[in-house]
């Protein structure tokens with residue numbers, strides 16, 4: 001069997017993790033696992049972890065490490081024969097250490113986007129709460145203003161995407177993420193990308209992954225998860 005490829009994408013809210021992960025999944029045929037989407041699926045299915053996670057997410061808090069690691073590792077254990085890219089996990093040093101002890105990562109992508117750009121993007125971000133689908137009124141607007149493309153239901157803005165909440169949220173992210181970034185830098189697998197535009201970052205990520213991902217991977221599992 002060909003060697004599997006394991007990667008993580010890190011970056012503050014609004015940095016484009018979800019957008020880039022979709023492109024990676026489409027271009028390289030690996031599975032994209034978003035912690036936020038996975039939590040929302042668990043909440044919708046009312047699983048034990050989902051019911052618990054909901055109480056934290058509603059308060060704008062992180063889900064506790066032990067809940068998050070149990071949830072994500074059990075999902076990853078179902079995917080042992082697949083290459084994957086994790087988005088939104090690990091978020092804390094404790095989570096990174098647990099992931100480390102279970103899997104060897106090949107590449108960590110870290111998105112370094114200026115604060116002003118993040119503020120501008122999140123100000124224009126609208127979501128469809130039931131599915132987690134994300135729009136940007138400038139970058140990728142819905143077909144009909146204010147309405148989800150698939151369900152036709154109304155879009156809303158995250159309370160914490162509003163400018164007043166944003167700066168505190170981004171500062172908090174930085175504090176929590178720094179030790180995670182340092183850990184991966186020390187392991188020699190960190191690749192940092194800085195720009196204001198996803199479309200300018202993407203070619204660099206694409207060529208990096210082309211050199212790292214075994215060539216027969218695409219044929220073996222050109223499967224999309226969603």
Ligand SMILES: Nc1nc2c(ncn2[C@@H]2O[C@H](COP(=O)(O)OP(=O)(O)OP(=O)(O)O)[C@@H](O)[C@H]2O)c(=O)[nH]1
Nearest residue numbers: 013014015016017018019121125135136139197198
């Ligand atoms: N203007 C602009 N918007 C972008 C660009 N890349 C992504 N976006 C938009 O910025 C917003 C954030 O992008 P996401 O891909 O959701 O970012 P994320 O890092 O996954 O964000 P979180 O889910 O909060 O962690 C979305 O509304 C995207 O459509 C870009 O290069 N330019």
Ligand SMILES: Nc1ncnc2c1ncn2[C@@H]1O[C@H](COP(=O)(O)OP(=O)(O)O)[C@@H](O)[C@H]1O
Nearest residue numbers: 013035036037057061062063068088089090091
């Ligand atoms: N790795 C994680 N550890 C703890 N909580 C998490 C993690 N990933 C996601 N969450 C929780 O789920 C929520 C939604 O996650 P996400 O869709 O990534 O959006 P955002 O991080 O932009 O709020 C987070 O605000 C947080 O409460």
